[in-house]
Amino acid sequence: MSSAWQAVWAVVKKDILAELRTKETLSMMLIFVLLAVFIFNFAFDLRVENVREVAPGVMWVAFVFAGVLGLNRSFIQEADKGCLDGLLMTPVDRSLIYLGKMLGNLIFMLAVDAIALPVFSVLLNLALVRWDIALIVVLGTLGFAGVGTLFSAMTANTRAREVMLPLLLFPVALPLVLAAVKATAGVLDGASLGEVANWLNLLIGYDVVFLTISYLTFDYVVES
Amino acid sequence: MERWGVGKIAIFLHGLAGAAVLTALYMALVFAPREAAMGDVQRIFYWHVATAWVGFFAFFITLIASIAYLRTGRRRWDIVALSSVEIGLAFAVIMTVTGSLWAKPVWNTWWTWEPRLTTVAIMLLIYATYLLLRRVIEDPGRRARFAAVYGIAGFVSVPITFMAIRWWRTIHPVIFKSEGFDLSPAMLVALIVSVAAYSLLYVSLLLLRTQLEFLSDEAAELRESLDE
Amino acid sequence: MKGQVERWPAVEARGISKAFGRYRVLRGVDLRIQPGEFVALLGPNGAGKTTFLRILATLSRPSEGRAWINGQPLDGDTRRVRQQIGLVSHQTFLYGDLTAEENLRFYGRLYRVPALEERIAELLQRVGLYERRHDPVRTFSRGMQQRLSIARAVLHDPPVLLLDEPDTGLDQQAARMLRELLSLMGAEQRTILMTTHQLERAREMSTRVAILAGGQIRWDSPTAHLSTAELAEAYMELVERRPANALPGASA
Numbered sequence: 001m002s003s004a005w006q007a008v009w010a011v012v013k014k015d016i017l018a019e020l021r022t023k024e025t026l027s028m029m030l031i032f033v034l035l036a037v038f039i040f041n042f043a044f045d046l047r048v049e050n051v052r053e054v055a056p057g058v059m060w061v062a063f064v065f066a067g068v069l070g071l072n073r074s075f076i077q078e079a080d081k082g083c084l085d086g087l088l089m090t091p092v093d094r095s096l097i098y099l100g101k102m103l104g105n106l107i108f109m110l111a112v113d114a115i116a117l118p119v120f121s122v123l124l125n126l127a128l129v130r131w132d133i134a135l136i137v138v139l140g141t142l143g144f145a146g147v148g149t150l151f152s153a154m155t156a157n158t159r160a161r162e163v164m165l166p167l168l169l170f171p172v173a174l175p176l177v178l179a180a181v182k183a184t185a186g187v188l189d190g191a192s193l194g195e196v197a198n199w200l201n202l203l204i205g206y207d208v209v210f211l212t213i214s215y216l217t218f219d220y221v222v223e224s
Numbered sequence: 225m226e227r228w229g230v231g232k233i234a235i236f237l238h239g240l241a242g243a244a245v246l247t248a249l250y251m252a253l254v255f256a257p258r259e260a261a262m263g264d265v266q267r268i269f270y271w272h273v274a275t276a277w278v279g280f281f282a283f284f285i286t287l288i289a290s291i292a293y294l295r296t297g298r299r300r301w302d303i304v305a306l307s308s309v310e311i312g313l314a315f316a317v318i319m320t321v322t323g324s325l326w327a328k329p330v331w332n333t334w335w336t337w338e339p340r341l342t343t344v345a346i347m348l349l350i351y352a353t354y355l356l357l358r359r360v361i362e363d364p365g366r367r368a369r370f371a372a373v374y375g376i377a378g379f380v381s382v383p384i385t386f387m388a389i390r391w392w393r394t395i396h397p398v399i400f401k402s403e404g405f406d407l408s409p410a411m412l413v414a415l416i417v418s419v420a421a422y423s424l425l426y427v428s429l430l431l432l433r434t435q436l437e438f439l440s441d442e443a444a445e446l447r448e449s450l451d452e
Numbered sequence: 453m454k455g456q457v458e459r460w461p462a463v464e465a466r467g468i469s470k471a472f473g474r475y476r477v478l479r480g481v482d483l484r485i486q487p488g489e490f491v492a493l494l495g496p497n498g499a500g501k502t503t504f505l506r507i508l509a510t511l512s513r514p515s516e517g518r519a520w521i522n523g524q525p526l527d528g529d530t531r532r533v534r535q536q537i538g539l540v541s542h543q544t545f546l547y548g549d550l551t552a553e554e555n556l557r558f559y560g561r562l563y564r565v566p567a568l569e570e571r572i573a574e575l576l577q578r579v580g581l582y583e584r585r586h587d588p589v590r591t592f593s594r595g596m597q598q599r600l601s602i603a604r605a606v607l608h609d610p611p612v613l614l615l616d617e618p619d620t621g622l623d624q625q626a627a628r629m630l631r632e633l634l635s636l637m638g639a640e641q642r643t644i645l646m647t648t649h650q651l652e653r654a655r656e657m658s659t660r661v662a663i664l665a666g667g668q669i670r671w672d673s674p675t676a677h678l679s680t681a682e683l684a685e686a687y688m689e690l691v692e693r694r695p696a697n698a699l700p701g702a703s704a
Contacts, residue, residue: 003564010561018549021588077547085511086545086604090562091534147377154370159360168357171349172377175384178342198391209380217373220294223513364473448474 007092011100012107018077019108025073029066029112036062037123055124056184060177062116063137064144067109068166071148074105075156084156088222098149098218102211105152106145113137132187139200140180143207144173150214153221176206234431241421241428248274248414248421256414268326273399274418275319278426282312283351283382285430290375293368299441300434302368305375306358307433311426313351320344331395340396343385350378460523462487462612462643463508467517469667470503477503479667480517485660487611490644492654492675495664496691501647502541504664505616508645509539521612535563538605541616544597545604548590552581552600555589556607563608575603579633595626602633606642615646619653631657651683665690 019025040058044050078084078101087097117137121128148169155164179202186196193200252270259266285308293301323341324334335341354374361367389396399407407415463485470478477500485491495501506512508519510530519526521533539545546555553572560568576582579599581592589597598618605613615634619627634644635657648654654661655675661683663671670690673683 006564007562010558014547014550014554014558017554018547021549081548082541082543082545083547085506085509085539085541085543086559087562088511089509089534089537089539090559091531091564092562093531150373150377154373157361157366158357158370159362164357164360167353168374171346171353172381174346175343175381206380210377213377213380217294217376220369221373223369444474 004093004096007096008100008103011087011097012103015074015101015104016107025070026108026111028073029070029108030115032069033062033066033112033116034119036065037120041123051124051126052188053185055120055126055128056181056188058124059117059120059128059184060140060181063109063113063141064170064173064177066112066116067105067141067144067148068169070108070112071105071145071152071169072155072162072165074101074149075152076161079156084222094219094222095215097222098153098215101153102145102149102214105149106142109141109145110138113141126188130187132193133184135193136180136183136187136200136203139203139207140176143176143203143210146207146214147172147210150218150221153218172210176203176210179203179206237424237431238428241424244417244421244424248418251414251417256411257408259411262330265326265329268322270414270418272319272322272326273415274422275315275322277419278422279312279316279319280382280386281423282308282315282426282430283347283379286312286375287379287382290372293372294376299368300438302372303434303437304430305372307430307437309351309354309375311429311433313348313355315422315426316344316348316351320348336395338396339388339392339394340385343381343388347381347385350381354378459487460520461485462489462522463519463645465504465508465517465519468504468507468514468519469516470500470507470512471515477667478507478514481664481667481669483662483669485643485645487643488641489660490658491646491660491662492658493645493647493662493664494649494651494654494687495647496649499664500667501664502616505539505541505614505645505647509537509614510534535608536610537612537614538608538610539614539616540598540602540605540618542618542620544589544601546589546597546600549588551586551588552576552592553585555600556604559604560607565608571607575607578636579603580629593626595622595629598622598626598630599633602630611642613642613644615644617647617649619648619650651687652680655680655683663687663690 037058040054040061044054044058075084078087088094117128117133120126148165151168151172152165155161155168158164179199183196183199183203186199187193248270252267256267256270258264286305289301289305289308292298293305327336328334354371357374358367358371361370388394389398461484463483465481465483468478468481469476477498481500481504483491493501493504503512507514508521508526510526510533513527521536524533524536526533547558550558553576556572556575557568560572565571573582576585579602581596581600581603584592584596589600592600602618618634619630622630631653634646644658646654646658655678658675660672660674661678662669662673663686665671671686673686
């Protein structure tokens with residue numbers, strides 16, 4: 001067990017190390033997240049009266065689009081110099097490689113979310129930095145990173161790969177995003193976590209189901 | 225390459241499916257009583273429920289065939305998964321259109337973003353993407369594997385769609401509840417006949433579609449042997 | 453099961469076939485390599501050399517046939533097989549943003565190499581990159597990257613080394629250095645299988661030459677008394693007689 005986690009951790013550390021050297025993916029995701037909020041601001045003319053209703057949707061759409069940017073780069077980087085083959089040749093279980101890549105993607109997304117939330121709070125004039133929202137963000141991002149990592153390993157090997165990832169991912173992730181938006185809207189309207197429990201249950205159920213499916217099928221996606 | 229469904233049994237089955245669909249038409253249009261509140265427009269319900277059932281069932285078959293493909297790597301399971309998505313998508317579209325036709329007089333709108341309709345839209349999108357995914361992958365082995373993974377992951381939308389009217393408050397009617405159904409006996413008979421008829425039609429179409437794919441494989445192989 | 457008395461062949465392939473849909477790239481490759489042999493696998497582009505090596509490297513599954521590395525089957529639990537093979541290809545498998553040392557450390561952890569830091573230092577010195585160990589691989593020349601790639605492939609001391617046209621895209625000097633390194637690796641009693649389409653180089657470096665054409669091994673001979681002219685004649689005859697069919701994607 002401990003050697004399994006060493007392998008997972010080696011993959012996570014490698015991704016973080018490479019990212020910290022260039023900071024390309026993180027800065028791209030961050031700029032995109034902010035851009036999305038600006039665009040929504042102009043498009044919907046967010047005002048004090050309606051911002052509370054629109055903010056959860058704006059926030060999650062921005063997170064999801066930025067997440068796709070990060071996911072797209074995740075396996076295209078591996079495909080670049082054949083590194084994925086190098087990884088697959090190591091005597092490490094392929095599901096562990098999935099876990100490593102997934103955790104790396106999750107960490108990048110959560111880092112972007114953590115920076116974006118205070119900025120959103122200021123721009124939208126809403127208190128979004130709260131522990132209940134943080135919990136919803138973690139649950140929502142976990143499932144998104146889970147199934148997104150599987151699909152990005154798939155699309156890195158297809159034609160039109162940058163376009164294919166969102167096409168595959170968005171419809172499958174929609175129930176998750178929907179639940180996250182509803183739960184966020186609920187707690188923003190003053191509901192307790194217990195009162196949005198049905199949405200949280202959907203989030204948790206989605207996370208469990210899709211992490212399991214991805215963990216079990218990753219091997220088939222990377223074999224050739 | 226082996227072939228499925230060639231011969232007398234298949235021809236008998238296609239004939240049976242045709243007769244069953246005609247019977248179902250009669251049951252829905254003539255046999256079933258006129259519904260008191262909605263009038264004749266309610267009769268669309270027999271197609272709507274039957275095609276919905278076949279659509280869901282077809283995607284379930286795709287799930288099973290996809291798992292079987294990943295386990296065995298046999299081309300025939302890939303063919304079943306693909307064929308079932310194509311047929312299921314056709315039935316799911318019919319379900320959506322008939323639902324919409326019914327909704328116009330009853331709800332006074334073609335479409336509304338309530339839970340059942342939203343989840344159905346997502347489901348249609350997922351299986352349309354399944355077909356798109358197959359087109360952008362050149363290597364057939366990889367195409368089959370990726371499609372199988374997507375066929376498994378995408379299936380999660382099916383139970384969500386099915387449960388949508390039970391989990392959330394919605395204006396979509398719920399016919400089958402744990403307590404029983406809201407149907408008169410004659411209506412129930414008409415519904416059962418419709419569901420059986422369109423299920424038979426599904427089996428018959430699945431046979432034809434898989435056979436077509438086997439033949440196309442054979443033709444490709446013959447063409448290749450000519451090239452050499 | 454064979455008796456343990458006889459030594460396992462280092463590499464054994466029986467009836468390996470691989471089809472990408474309708475394109476049949478390999479049509480029953482049989483090859484047996486004894487420990488310590490250096491086999492050069494020749495063949496025209498698209499003959500399936502890379503595909504064959506990828507199958508032996510557990511990166512690709514054969515459509516038919518079986519293969520063993522040191523007696524361990526490739527269709528069972530391949531983790532133990534993977535511990536025993538190293539692959540050098542024209543792709544380097546290196547992360548451009550990481551330094552030479554970080555690349556080796558990453559792979560070393562996944563291979564669970566004991567005394568990793570000493571091993572890394574030793575290998576970097578041997579491939580002449582110790583001074584540049586803290587530089588990102590992106591800044592390396594093609595030849596330097598290929599040297600580091602060899603260090604990466606032998607990091608876990610695999611008894612079997614697979615080389616897929618390792619000198620593609622290298623200049624004369626880098627290619628010579630690569631050859632010196634490779635003969636050094638061969639001297640350590642490693643079994644080497646190398647694909648190439650350079651006849652002269654194949655004859656010089658290897659102990660045995662095999663030619664893959666039309667998806668099968670068509671010619672197989674020790675190099676000890678083989679002249680380049682003889683080899684060229686055999687090669688031309690096989691390749692001329694059966695022109696390589698265009699196989700899109702098959703050599704990737």
